[in-house]
Amino acid sequence: MKIDLLGRGPLLPSRIASQILQQIVDERLKPGDRLPTEQALADSFGVSRNVVREAISRLRADGIIQSRQGVGAFVARSTGIPTLRFDAEALSDRSAFLALFELRGILEIRAASLAARRRTDAQLAALGEALARMRGTEKWVAGGVDADLEFHKAIAVGTGNAYIKMAISFLSEQVRVTIMETRERSGAAVVDIVEVTIAEHAAIYEAIAARDAARAHDAMAIHIRNAAARLGYELDLPDRP
Amino acid sequence: MKIDLLGRGPLLPSRIASQILQQIVDERLKPGDRLPTEQALADSFGVSRNVVREAISRLRADGIIQSRQGVGAFVARSTGIPTLRFDAEALSDRSAFLALFELRGILEIRAASLAARRRTDAQLAALGEALARMRGTEKWVAGGVDADLEFHKAIAVGTGNAYIKMAISFLSEQVRVTIMETRERSGAAVVDIVEVTIAEHAAIYEAIAARDAARAHDAMAIHIRNAAARLGYELDLPDRP
DNA sequence: CATAATCCTGTTGTCCTACAACCCCTCAAT
């Protein structure tokens, strides 16, 4: 059944999910309401039950609906905001950026410590590669930031905690975007002192390689503080508590 | 107490999705890589292809992987996702919930430390009110969790960092929803020992009131670890680094 | 009569098979 001439549009499950979601937004289905049975939905949409199941599965993963076996699927009494997002524009503000950087630092520092204790050899190898790639990039101005982020993500991977990885990736991305925007606007390309930066990363790598959690913690703390300083910010990271 | 609090846990698609995601996080599957065929995945996980399809469907909705008919499914070249979202259902999985709790702990502990040093008197007063409200609720079963969250949010406010506050609120909400859902499903209401919980909170409050960052840090660490224990989990929080 | 045990029915969860749509490669024909 080809309806969409504009390219092969979204597949069936996506479309069905959209339609169900639309019914919820339109309040034809209110929180707490029970959805029609999968078979009924399949019939009414003219698709197979399989497609309906995939659609509902997505909505369920988003916390929009929840289903209980043997009973039915219900529109969730949506209590909480299932997503976290930061206003990109607000980050131009000096104090806001500092706050974001602080949050990132908290996670990165602990992540370094955890990675030192939990990393696998393969993960360490990946970290080493990221470091090597940083050394490789002569032109630090553009690609350097990406290589830097890659290094930090590799550390996050080393924690073995998928959520820490996601959070750090998310925050790093915010920081990266903000930095890029700022440089574009101010025009002045801040030249990092390559040697210093790489040395800091190397120190972190060494500590993680040696499985020395305390040293990894300190090395990362120093790096974060210096990175902030290079951007012109004084970061108030707590010392070892 | 039941061995597995998150009882007849996560449905198959969630678990499969988690495992695939874990492979991506572990970098056994790198961006651009092609996933095994659905049939191969189904065989290796010992489930039907249908289940694998639902799992992949979710990851696809999250932009983590993308698949082309007739070719295969590929790990998306991570274009930074501007939003942070966790699979609500996957959190029923024991290890996933533990990972989330660990992430939350990292932030909460540091937040307590920061709040001890930065709080204003007004913020301390708000924290005291939250604590009083916790003491007020005799029936800890239902409203207690909300009062608890309010207390933690008040601490986050005390850091003076809006992003830390948002992150903690977000994570707390995830934890709360997960616990609620679990209780609903398993039926067994876990009764917290009210006195102990309040005592832990009081200790945190005292430390913050005294502007003693180290003590606040420790008190929160103890609280988080005990809270996890009450839910039947052993949390591996690093000691003072 | 009250209460507990049992059956019954409907729904979701999972499995299985089959086929359509599609991509990519090969290979023969022009």
Add this chain to the structure above:
DNA sequence: ATTGAGGGGTTGTAGGACAACAGGATTATG
């Protein structure tokens, strides 16, 4: 060399079957 038709493999969709489960109706039991 270009073109075009297959062929194998993969995802997308369909449909049927059964297990797992919840809840109400029914029957047995005190």
